[in-house]
Amino acid sequence: MSEETINPKRRTLLKGALTLGAGAGLAACGRSSPLATADAATPGTSGSYSADVAIVGAGIAGLSAARRLAAAGKSVYVVEARDRVGGRTLNHAVTAPGASPGTIVEIGGQWVGPTQDRVLALIDELGLKTFKTYDDGNYLDYRNGQKLAYGHLLPDPLNLGLNRLPPTDPVGAAEAEKAILQLDQMAQQVPLDAPWTAASAKAWDSMTFQTWIDQNVLTPGGQSLITLAIESVFSVEPRDTSLLHVLFYIASAGTLENLINTAGGAQDSRVVGGSQRISLAMAAQLGNRVLLGAPVTHIDQDESGVTVRGEQFSVRARQVIVAVPPTIAARIRYNPILPALRDQMTQRMPMGSVIKVQCVYPKPFWRDGGYNGQVTSDTGPVRITFDNSPPDASVGILLGFMEGSDGRAASTLTADQRRQATIDCFVRYFGNDAAQPLDYIEQSWMNEEWTRGCYGGVFAPGAWLDFGAALRAPVGRIHWAGTETATVWNGYMDGAVRSGEAAASAVAALL
Amino acid sequence: MSEETINPKRRTLLKGALTLGAGAGLAACGRSSPLATADAATPGTSGSYSADVAIVGAGIAGLSAARRLAAAGKSVYVVEARDRVGGRTLNHAVTAPGASPGTIVEIGGQWVGPTQDRVLALIDELGLKTFKTYDDGNYLDYRNGQKLAYGHLLPDPLNLGLNRLPPTDPVGAAEAEKAILQLDQMAQQVPLDAPWTAASAKAWDSMTFQTWIDQNVLTPGGQSLITLAIESVFSVEPRDTSLLHVLFYIASAGTLENLINTAGGAQDSRVVGGSQRISLAMAAQLGNRVLLGAPVTHIDQDESGVTVRGEQFSVRARQVIVAVPPTIAARIRYNPILPALRDQMTQRMPMGSVIKVQCVYPKPFWRDGGYNGQVTSDTGPVRITFDNSPPDASVGILLGFMEGSDGRAASTLTADQRRQATIDCFVRYFGNDAAQPLDYIEQSWMNEEWTRGCYGGVFAPGAWLDFGAALRAPVGRIHWAGTETATVWNGYMDGAVRSGEAAASAVAALL
Incomplete structure (x- = not known):
């Protein structure tokens, strides 16, 4: 099924991945490892390939999708712009005096927590371990x-x-606690797969979260705490997004406490050897089905299939899963062009x-x-x-x-x-x-x-209401994954796994 | 100075432009004219070029910049993705029975009004005429x-x-009139070149315009009128943008009445032969310095200059003016990559x-x-x-x-x-x-x-505050134009002219 032309340098990179996947040692997971380093001289993938499914993006979402499809006997290629896998997860070797050999820290996403069932199961399947965040x-x-x-x-x-x-500030803290409970209750009214259908969706998406704070949290201490919570969860200001988006995100994680807590919350545990190992291990299983240094410039659909291509490579497939953030997906050139709502949606979900x-x-x-x-x-x-x-x-x-x-x-x-x-x-x-x-x-x-921003894409006010339906809707042979498309633990590694697996299931049903 | 390889087909297109510019007749301005039609079989520009300044985008902004620079004796090339000039202006031939030969309508931007001095002057310089909108x-x-x-x-x-x-609804109308005067007064406090420095900028950019309506316009009739005004001026909903952006836009046009009125307002007059003639006439003056069918994929800067390139062409220059909407500029690949604020700004100004x-x-x-x-x-x-x-x-x-x-x-x-x-x-x-x-x-x-949306780019809440400074700031040899960067008549053809001329002046000072 596959017509391959792999340049020698890439084979070396992949061999590195396989060795890493076999658990060759933590030192190799750091920034100085072959997979973790972008080598400016690396020409990247070249040649023509074909498969049942092309997957754009070798982050956790794309690799999860590929792994599922490969396990179901489908042929896949994962094309990745960078010379490494892992997307927004990236291990960094700590070489300071005294550090044990193989010490790493993550310079991207790193924590997992309870109810993040899919990423925890994946970690287990890949033979990785977790440990508690120091608390x-x-x-x-x-x-x-x-x-x-x-x-x-x-x-x-x-x-x-x-x-x-x-x-x-006891008064501020009490007010913030009340606000958190209030938000948790409102969040329960947001349907995860269609937030725009919530009974109060229009009102909630018509105001910034700052407006909600102004109207509901009256003391400076309370405002400061709620603002800090939003900044730390979304890495934006309360004025940058809508109340509806905040409520969706809370609903997606269960409660706001789940988002902000360490023990028992989203910062509960870490992956031994670093979170990038999740992707490195999946890439090792996929072997030469992962094509690195392959920025996708075009996705062309026709009657019989879809072609994903860059300056020096192309992958012909029956279906494609695009597993990159919406604002990055917008920078690919599509033929035919994407529908109005889908393109304009990508203009409204900044990182x-x-x-x-x-x-x-x-x-x-x-x-x-x-x-x-x-x-x-x-x-x-x-x-x-x-x-x-x-x-x-x-x-x-x-x-x-x-x-x-x-x-x-x-x-x-x-x-x-x-x-x-x-x-x-x-x-x-x-x-x-x-x-x-x-x-x-x-x-x-x-x-x-x-990537051009983290932790994830955040909807601007009004975007869920008029463009939410375009977030996950396939466009012909193009399917969307990435943590921004997840209904559960949206924005987290767990959401990435879920989105990849959901896309894989949807695509598998079409093959 | 120029090293040219122009394919024969492009020469034909340019010849068409020159003929049009000489005033060959209105019929040729319609969609069926060579310049106004995208011919799928046209291979587009190929070859290598060099000039003092490369300009990306042959809309009114880019062509205005080119015209200014050319008049100052600088060599320029304007590269345009489409097989026509005019950007968001486009004439369409009306062929219905009874229509006079040469009848057109604009299917893009079309109106000009008082205080739009720069576009009116340009229209005059190009030998074009205006007539009053039927009122x-x-x-x-x-x-x-x-x-x-x-x-x-x-x-x-x-x-x-x-x-x-x-x-x-007299009560609603009275309330809307009061709101309009209130907005006009607030708008006077917005510095056009730095809206984020207004005394109330933080408060105004922290709320959607819908929130301002909810707090200041109490009757359904008044709300309906103000909402309609926002929809018709911005083509977004009041929930999609901030109060600060609305106030900036009003200030940029003088008053809200200027924006919504026909006689005496932004819809006052039309261009005889259609507004695309402005661009067609400028392109005719520029002749073969306008390269059509040339989508820019990369802008690479180095110590000695900048290279603007697409799949089959490149333009080497000392400076470049990018005269396309921010969200479209984001889809070009830059080397080195754009600064964080500039890139994230483009993620926050949807069309x-x-x-x-x-x-x-x-x-x-x-x-x-x-x-x-x-x-x-x-x-x-x-x-x-x-x-x-x-x-x-x-x-x-x-x-x-x-x-x-x-x-x-x-x-x-x-x-x-x-x-x-x-x-x-x-x-x-x-x-x-x-x-x-x-x-x-x-x-x-x-x-x-x-383009991927009209009439123009609209800042999401919070964007002016943290990203406004990146809207117009040059990045090395890259300068930004397009009506979204204008301080006066932002979003209009007049703003496009002003932005192009301002960029030309800034660049000329560096040559």
């Missing part, structure tokens, strides 16, 4: 120039996670704005002070931090996020300026021990050509 | 199933244009949604009934109409717009269904004489590959 000790809240350490101060028998809110920053220290010194490394702050650019040390704590790694407006403003600084701004924040929260990191690691997904 | 007789308002004809009932010595509002529909009748029969052909209606899909007959009234042409949600919904219908929906509206407004048009002409700019 022992006290949280820290920095507000109005003051620090407050706090823990699980109140009983929470229903595991609502409400105690995660800092009690620095969030985030820079992930990490400092490596000789040890996780904050633990000695009784801190779990998790900070909420009213002072940027880093307003959210986590302990991101490796399981063996051979080094201590503090992780910070510059999100929404902070990330946008920080994108105009130099790397040195961002490093200093990060250290300033870390010192503010954890003292002078944070002043001299062994290493500084940063990743702006806004500056990744094939 | 004699009564307006018609259709509301709650009732029709009301009305004229200039009240004195309007200050020419505020307030009498344009239908008096069907409006509109289908322009026109019916041709043996004569403008509504004039006999004392109507000027202009309707406002609470019943779609056509809620706004105009008399778009040619100056000699050899046929009568009714023009209607399906805008915002109406346009989006109508995009999923067949052309026959849209034709019937249009006729149903026209019959509702003007009676059974409208039931049997000689011809039906429709144009959905959402379905034009190189």
Whole structure:
């Protein structure tokens, strides 16, 4: 079925993937591994291929789809613009003195949590393991120039996670808790597969989430907490998206607590060896059915099939699954052109704005002070931090996020300026021990050509209402995947798996 | 300076342009003229070229820039994806029985008005003429199933244009008038070159315009009128954009009345022979410096210059002006990639949604009934109409717009269904004489590959605040033009001219 012309360099890359998939060692998963590095000299895939299904994008969604189809006996090719797999997941080798051999941190998506059944099952099927995000000790809240350490101060028998809110401003915290419960209740009225059909959809999509805050959260403390929650979950500002989108996203994850909590929430656990291993392992199983360095420029449909092509390659198939974010899918040239609603939908789902920053220290010194490394702050650019040390704590790694407006403003600084701004924040929260990191690691997904923002696509006000139906609807032989199309855990690795598997099922039924 | 390889077919096209520019006749301006038709068999531009400045996009902005630079003695090439010039302006030959030879209608942008000084000057320089939009007789308002004809009932010595509002619901009309004055006053506080620096910018960009309506316009009649104004000016819904964007746009045009009025407003006059003649005449002056059928896929910058290239051509230049809408500019591949703010800005300025529909009748029969052909209606899909007959009234042409949600919904219908929906509206407004048009002409700019929506790009809430500065800021050798970048008459042909001339001045200073 396949007509292959694989250049020698690509074979080497794939061989790397296979070795990695066999568990050759964590060191190879870092940024310096063959698959994780974009080599400017790599010419990329060339030649002509054919298969039952072409899949665009070798992130978790595309690879999940390919794996499902391959398991069902269908021939597939996955074409990936980058010289690596993993999409918005990417391991980075930590080489600071003292770090155990093979130590990595993720510079992209990294956490999994309860009810993320599909990604957890996939992790298990691939022979990977998880471990708990470090969560022992006290949280820290920095507000109005003051620090407050706090823990699980109140009983929470229903595991609502409400105690995660800092009690620095009790009135604000109580108001934020009330708002969270209110949002959870409203979210239950949003049908996951068609949010625009909710009884209040028109009203909810006609206002920004900021307007909802203005109308429902009255104290500065409460507003600050809810704003921080939105920034950290969506990496946009409350003014950038609609109440309906926030409610859909909450519904997609179950509750807002699920989104913001560490233990028991979306930040519950990490993958041993790094989350990119999920994709590396799937790619290893797929072997030379994954074509790297293959940016797709055109998707042409005709009566008998579809051709996916780039400057030096083409894949002829019966169906195609496009598993990249909508705004990236918009940059492919389609023939025939996409329907009006589909194209205009892609114009209305921008990516969030985030820079992930990490400092490596000789040890996780904050633990000695009784801190779990998790900070909420009213002072940027880093307003959210986590302990991101490796399981063996051979080094201590503090992780910070510059999100929404902070990330946008920080994108105009130099790397040195961002490093200093990060250290300033870390010192503010954890003292002078944070002043001299062994290493500084940063990743702006806004500056990744094939993603152009993280964590995911976020609908602008009004977009769900008039364009939501175009998000998942196939266009002829073209099917859409990617976490933005997921109904459950939209925006997360779990949503990516679900979207890939759903697309695979839909396509398999047509073959 | 130029190294040319022009294929013979392109030369023929250009010769057509030159002939047209010399005023060969109106018939040649129609859709069947060489320049106005996309010929699928045309291979497009091939070869290598070099010039001081490469300009991407042969709409009014790009051609205005080219013309300025050429007049200053700079060498230029304008590369255009389509096989015609004019961008969002396009003449269409009316061939219905009785139509005078050379009769056209515009199926894209068409009107000019007072204070649009730059496009009016250009029209004059090019030897073109204007004529008044037909405005004699009564307006018609259709509301709650009732029709009301009305004229200039009240004195309007200050020419505020307030009498344009239908008096069907006097309370609603009064409330809408109050809202319009309120918006005009707020708009005066928006700096045209930096809307995000307005004192209230954060509050105004944090709410949708729908929220402002909900808070400031209390009667259904008033809400209906303000909503119709937004739909007809922006071709989006009030929920799709922010109060700040609406205020910027008003400020850019002077007043909201300027935007919505016919006589004395943005719909005041038309170009004899059609608005595409502006571009056709400029292209004729530029001759073989306009390269058609040349979709730009890459813009590569290096130390010594910039290369603009497509599949079969390249233009090497010292500077480049990209004169296409932001969302279309995003689909070009840049090396180095665009800065984070610039790319994410393009993700947040979607195009409006509109289908322009026109019916041709043996004569403008509504004039006999004392109507000027202009309707406002609470019943779609056509809620706004105009008399778009040619100056000699050899046929009568009714023009209607399906805008915002109406346009989006109508995009999923067949052309026959849209034709019937249009006729149903026209019959509702003007009676059974409208039931049997000689011809039906429709144009959905959402379905034009190189535009993907009209009238223009509209900022989502929050976009001006965090991304506004990236709208006009050059990126190395790349300069931005197009009506979306204009400070005055943004979104109009006049803004396009201004943006092109401003970019030309900026670039000329660097050569």
